[in-house]
Amino acid sequence: MAVGLVLVLAEILLIPGVGVAGILGLASLGGSCFYAFHEFGPGTGTIVTVINVVLLVALTVYVLRAKTWKKLALNTNIDSKIQFFDENTLAVGDTGKTLTRLAPMGTAKIGENNYEVKSLEGIIDPGTEVEIVMIEDNKIYVKPVEKDF
Secondary structure (H helix, E strand, O other): OOOHHHHHHHHHHHHOOOHHHHHHHHHHHHHHHHHHHHHHOOHHHHHHHHHHHHHHHHHHHHHHOOOOOHEEEEEEEOOOOOOOOOOOOOOOOOEEEEOOOOOEEEEEEOOOOEEEEEOOOOOOOOEEEEEEEEEEEEEEEEEEOOOOO
């Protein structure tokens, strides 16, 4: 009976949807009721069934009313902003320097401003000279500048 209650509560709290834990928990509770009816008679079977139902309802109500959900909930705020820039100030062929590692996204200083850029060729280390290859859908694509020796 206790195993069934624990499995049902695990299904409610930890595992979303109807899964194995919930099915096994309900089967365990049903099995305890069946065992009580079969081995000890209708009187004890009825008592075990009532206890199972009362405990299951009480624990479910307690879990739903307690601040359990607040402890499990994600409480972080997203404070990032969408990058807007005037496409007339940037052009294909402009160069800059990476401020962070581009794997494939990162930050680069192009002109006087910092922009979020995306690498076309894998990972680019910080401090690498980059060139704008394409500007599409408010995204800036860059590649490392090839230096002639």
